[in-house]
Amino acid sequence: MAKEIKLMKGNEAIAEGAIRCGCDGYFGYPITPQSEILEYLTAENPYPKTGMVVLQAESETASINMVYGGAALGKRVMTTSSSPGISLMQEGLSYIAGAELPALVVNVVRGGPGLGTIQPSQADYFQTVKGGGHGDYRLITLAPASVQEMYDFVELGFDLAFKYRNPVMLLSDGVIGQVMEKVEVGEYKPRWTNEYIAKTYPWALVGKPESRGHNIITSLQLDPVVQEKVNHKLQAKYKVCEENEVRYETFQTEDAEILLVAYGSSARICQKVVQLGREAGIKVGLLRPITLWPFPKKPLLELSKQVKSILTVEMSAGQMIEDVKLAVECKVPVQHYGRFGGMIPTPTEIFEVLKTL
């Protein structure tokens, strides 16, 4: 069958990816720069076709708790928002992580702090990978750098969420959300049947049959001895995830003496910087983390033995740089270049910084 190619915004690709991968429910609240997701879904109206529920909630707080409720049933449910809305969801994310439920959350990041700006940013890195809510938990974090990845990572996000019974965050930004690119879309996949869920996910709330005790979804353990065990179990799970789910991409690093590290739209910009550098005779390469948690520590440590210096480029005041420094164990100097508050760096300004290294 011929490939189906569409020209779409990143936000629309999220919505299309959700419908086509067999998502059961979307619960969201409008916020710029990602409102197209909810608009696209309500216009497509997938319920009569696939049974996918699309509901506009009264707040981001309600959205994430609707996701919590849906996830408790073993359903593939998601929400999307942008930075201020994601801040409101942190309580719910902590509960979902604590209750070990699979869920997908998309953050199309905008500039902050506070109401900030509606322009693109990457300043929610700390909130996402260091745990924005309370307690020791992790979000599996995927950072799409193209509209195609916005589409692809919806299904990948659900797969990882159910594999690890853990919430997954797609950390995008206003550039990737708003830009239009070609997308190769996949086949429509059917939603899981209730019978399949009951059989495959024995923890799911499906209605207690005579044959088993009641299923409970909770993050509460009043006994600290038990709560510590719960935390050990979570940490063991995160360790397995760190061993198996690191994703990254390298670009002209084979002979690189200077390494750029950037994710999302910053990585796209840095591809051009690598080209400019190479044309000027600078041996520069790029490592793009695709998973921000788990972070690609090992490949960075390997490359640190080869390169003379590292430059992280982020649309923030410097957040991921901390993880890069930890990964390379201070074996090489690591510097940061960032624009923030909604500003996007140009390849030439990064190239100017590159020349000083």
Place this chain on the structure above:
Amino acid sequence: MTREEIIKPENLVYSKTKVLTDTVMHYCPGCGHGTTHRLVAEVIDEMGIQSETLGVAPVGCAVLAYNYFDVDIAEAAHGRAPALATAMKRLRPEKFVFTYQGDGDLAAIGTGETIHACNRGENITIIFVNNGIYGMTGGQMAPTTLEGMVTATSPYGREQQFNGHPLKITELVAQLPGTYYVTRQAVYTPALVRRAKKAIRQAFEYQKLNKGVTFVEIVSNCNSGWKMSPVKANEWLEENMLPFYPLGDLKVPEKE
């Protein structure tokens, strides 16, 4: 009669409903939660819908309700039970979905979720236990605390000018077109228990019609938080709570 004779099935006049687990309840002696739990469980049992019921527990005194109701059940964040229940019912519309919440949970931190679930007309049942106080955290003032009532955070009595008015959330949700059946009950006398059970049964039966939220408030006591004996607390409830929170139906379906 010896114990052996009493427990013979033919001599049994009363036993634990099967929709309650064997877990020992943590509720204080004299508290209305135990009775209310039992009524909800009996209704689920008598309707034969145990395998078709999904519950949502709150934060507050009933936080451990999930250990007692023998149904598949989730524990929500404080106030968010109606949001969970919304998604659960939308994704499994053939199930019976109920939340069990206290007044701090439902009428303070969860006001938004309560109002909007009710206004959307979600086909869920909300069991709302109102004892006018935050019981679990040690008896602090709730939005439902009566004027002049002494609590841990209104030690000189609730002052209207300073703390505002007690919130009649049940009257509020009854105004919303998305609610189908709204009633206020109590469980401190046997007659009232029987009436409350009928109301809870009605609320679950109406869920089959898919006509909106069915909402049952139980005006209850908190003898620990109120710092009264159970008997005294029930007297106080009758003398003080009921004049402000009068029992009866606030909204019943129009005859078709």
